[in-house]
Amino acid sequence: MNDDFDEPTAPHENLGPELTDDEEALLMEMPALTDDVGQTRRTFVGRTVAGSLGLFALNLLDLEKALAGLKPSPDVVFAADPVAENLVKVVLKVNGATKTLEIDSRVVLLDALRERLKLTGSKKGCDQGQCGACTVLVDGRRVLSCLTLAASVDGKEVTTIEGLAKVGHLHPMQAAFIKYDAFQCGYCTPGQICSAVGLLGEARRGEVSHVTEDVTVRTTRLTDDQIRERMSGNICRCGAYPGIVAAIQEVHSGKRTEHTWRFVEEQQLARVRREDANEAV
């Protein structure tokens, strides 16, 4: 196992490689990749992938600046919603910054993150613990934030997808997801990546799973089947599972493989467009 990458309790220390040319080109290419599909999809895909993979915030500097006014400064106390009941004060360390909230005791962590702290990377899919889109790390362990009361994690460290990347560096798991094309729409991706980072910690600690063949033998090495089983709580409606397993296996094993895909070239695009135009007449 690659011990450099498997410590989920301190994800900021697990810096990934500098952005490669391909990774930087991904955002630049996004419009070209979706030109034939339309503006709405282009905008949706661009924003979703940017939310999923924190590095893209760097490339969207202007957007970041525009949003800066919406972001709370560290340590600020978030006053209670005027219509809230059963108020409780909750102090969380979110992505390294202390946040103090006054919230209704029934507010779940996912809503506290998204609606109060404006950290919208964690997604609400089913809102009932079945899809994994809301997965975040609490004290390094993965939890479903839609089923976790915010008050129950008072005083704990919460890491969301926004906290994995650091300036100029992806978390290795984020880099691997890009490398293996492990997402399509990107909606499940924040949860998949947080879950995968949590999985690495479980493997490192030798925790068994449903498919562990012999629970009396301590092993930290996961097979693809074991990764599949441990990630079975994270649903991907786009079916990006092969890429997800490959990405996790690479980070887990530390064995690097070459890119298996490449960007389409302008000449190829032009040829396809010419062929489409000829078919249309």
Ligand code: FES
């Ligand atoms: S939104 Fe939490 S599991 Fe689906």
Ligand code: FES
């Ligand atoms: S990438 Fe679309 S739901 Fe997983």
